[in-house]
Amino acid sequence: MMDLAGKVVVITGASRGIGAGLAKECIARGMKVSVCARSVPDVDKGDNILAIAADVVDAAAVQSLADQTIDKFGQIDLWVNNAGVLPPISPLRDCSTSDMLAHLNVNIMGVFHGTKSFVNHVRSRPGEGVLINISSGASTSAYEGWGAYCASKAAVDRLTEVVDLEEKDEGLRAYAIAPGIIDTDMQSLIRGCDETQFPMVEKFRELKRDKAFSSLEFVARELLKAAFDQDNRPETVCVRLPSEND
Numbered sequence: 001m002m003d004l005a006g007k008v009v010v011i012t013g014a015s016r017g018i019g020a021g022l023a024k025e026c027i028a029r030g031m032k033v034s035v036c037a038r039s040v041p042d043v044d045k046g047d048n049i050l051a052i053a054a055d056v057v058d059a060a061a062v063q064s065l066a067d068q069t070i071d072k073f074g075q076i077d078l079w080v081n082n083a084g085v086l087p088p089i090s091p092l093r094d095c096s097t098s099d100m101l102a103h104l105n106v107n108i109m110g111v112f113h114g115t116k117s118f119v120n121h122v123r124s125r126p127g128e129g130v131l132i133n134i135s136s137g138a139s140t141s142a143y144e145g146w147g148a149y150c151a152s153k154a155a156v157d158r159l160t161e162v163v164d165l166e167e168k169d170e171g172l173r174a175y176a177i178a179p180g181i182i183d184t185d186m187q188s189l190i191r192g193c194d195e196t197q198f199p200m201v202e203k204f205r206e207l208k209r210d211k212a213f214s215s216l217e218f219v220a221r222e223l224l225k226a227a228f229d230q231d232n233r234p235e236t237v238c239v240r241l242p243s244e245n246d
Ligand SMILES: NC(=O)c1ccc[n+]([C@@H]2O[C@H](COP(=O)([O-])OP(=O)(O)OC[C@H]3O[C@@H](n4cnc5c(N)ncnc54)[C@H](OP(=O)(O)O)[C@@H]3O)[C@@H](O)[C@H]2O)c1
Pocket: 012, 013, 014, 015, 016, 017, 018, 019, 036, 037, 038, 039, 054, 055, 056, 057, 082, 083, 084, 085, 106, 110, 134, 135, 136, 137, 178, 179, 180, 181, 182, 183, 184, 185, 186, 187
């Protein structure tokens, strides 16, 4: 197992689900871990942990997350833009402008804010930095009822490819990683949809019946491998994790 003790990671959206699972794995490995969600994530307490409330929609709050992390831990080695939402789930003809904007603000502007804060940090200090923006299979496939989500995750992929081009000579490695299917609150929300909102809902209920999910631990380990394992560096900016069950 790679020795990651002392590496500094920032994870947005770490109050539950994939972000909380990643934070737990990082803490277990002795990393210095800085996390946020809209309310303070309930993680272990300790000198190696900083947990704050920050809404990724708010650029100043995200910059403050970066600044507080650097003040406490000296620098940031890995930044994971994980915070994301799925709604509105309904045909585009029924999506309100305000619901659409609220979604795009979290899933695109939130990723932009984290990316910008981290890139400027990496440029301000010597050495490498790794950016992981959490994407989805929905970035490359269209699903009826997921217009907002498919559009925002496609935007995450392109934004990440652009920042890779812009910053790779400045020490940044950037990845947009689709984590697979993990049984978080987001999946419960999907299974609770009716078919008029989301015609493919039955397929997701089947996944639950078949227990066809990757675990939080598996995803956390794969993300850390992509970030730090020299022998397992992804060859492309946009990456799709294998399913744990493959
Ligand atoms: N689960 C899957 O199968 C799956 C598949 C593909 C991609 N993904 C992606 O993986 C990421 C995590 O998904 P998940 O399944 O773990 O979702 P989740 O269980 O719903 O957790 C989402 C996290 O994001 C936080 N969050 C939401 N809006 C935020 C905001 N404006 N500012 C700060 N934090 C915010 C939530 O905390 P608060 O609500 O407390 O703020 C929570 O901690 C998302 O980007 C999602 O699109 C998930």
